[in-house]
Amino acid sequence: MTASVTVRVPAKVNVQLAVGPVRPDGFHDLANVFLAVGLHDEVTVRPADELRVTCEGPDAGQVPLDASNLAARAALALAARYGREANVHIHIAKDIPVAGGMAGGSADGAGALLACDALWGTGASREELLEICAELGSDVPFSLVGGAALGRGRGELLTPLETGGTFHWVFAVADGGLSTPAVYAECDRLRGAAEVPEPLASAALLDALRTGDAKALADAVSNDLQPAAVSLRPSLAATLAAGEEAGALAAMVSGSGPTTAFLTADPASADQVAQALHASGTCRAVRIASGPVKGATVLA
Numbered sequence: 001m002t003a004s005v006t007v008r009v010p011a012k013v014n015v016q017l018a019v020g021p022v023r024p025d026g027f028h029d030l031a032n033v034f035l036a037v038g039l040h041d042e043v044t045v046r047p048a049d050e051l052r053v054t055c056e057g058p059d060a061g062q063v064p065l066d067a068s069n070l071a072a073r074a075a076l077a078l079a080a081r082y083g084r085e086a087n088v089h090i091h092i093a094k095d096i097p098v099a100g101g102m103a104g105g106s107a108d109g110a111g112a113l114l115a116c117d118a119l120w121g122t123g124a125s126r127e128e129l130l131e132i133c134a135e136l137g138s139d140v141p142f143s144l145v146g147g148a149a150l151g152r153g154r155g156e157l158l159t160p161l162e163t164g165g166t167f168h169w170v171f172a173v174a175d176g177g178l179s180t181p182a183v184y185a186e187c188d189r190l191r192g193a194a195e196v197p198e199p200l201a202s203a204a205l206l207d208a209l210r211t212g213d214a215k216a217l218a219d220a221v222s223n224d225l226q227p228a229a230v231s232l233r234p235s236l237a238a239t240l241a242a243g244e245e246a247g248a249l250a251a252m253v254s255g256s257g258p259t260t261a262f263l264t265a266d267p268a269s270a271d272q273v274a275q276a277l278h279a280s281g282t283c284r285a286v287r288i289a290s291g292p293v294k295g296a297t298v299l300a
């Protein structure tokens, strides 16, 4: 019997996040261009008497260990589908910023799903796993798939995208998290009665990804949630300005924030921007990561 299974799963940055009007179900239709980047959580599952979740890492204290954890929900969803008990100990080695707009919780959901699937030998198809991911959350399917992808619907309907190179990023981690529903609600509030166009992926952005052109990508990135994240956390403006001054090609809020993302030309510029952000005192921690990287992967 397999004693344990470990899955490595990446963080994401949204290079485009176009948000449509609020839908009757409370979600927003999106054109969401995801890029998986090289910050990873590792999720290990092993048989246990009952379902339990533990977490290690600098920010482990901020991770809920109850049934609200997406990793626990993933194990329960897969077990329910295959008519078995979710009796596993899930251990998360956390390196992705918590509640930061980098899909750390979604990563743990996708990681636990893949790990339990391997541990239990369910034989679930990729489509089935993606379906469960979509039930768990809008960003969870992308954590499974990785690479680069366009997410339509609420972000769960994925089309893989071609990329022609590696993009070098710096991430500034803010103090504390931001609630994703609160950021979407603030986006709606700021828009008021204004007409909101249908969200569409930018052709220039998809071209830039395809050709691996960082400068062109920098000119095309956009995040409709950024004004809302900055409205709820005004100090992010100083972080964004510090990265721009340090020579980042683009400075943006990552997803719903409060992590900010800085696209740079090459690894040397990434180091330079990281040092300047660190020295600016406008953030809690600075991380360097490049992408695309592959999605959730079972470690040998």
Ligand code: C5P
Binding pocket: 026, 027, 028, 029, 030, 136, 137, 138, 139, 153, 154, 155, 180, 181, 182, 184
């Ligand atoms: O799907 P997920 O659980 O990650 O969504 C969290 C919250 O983010 C939703 O309850 C909703 O408030 C908001 N959201 C949204 N539109 C999306 C995705 C998320 O309004 N496309």
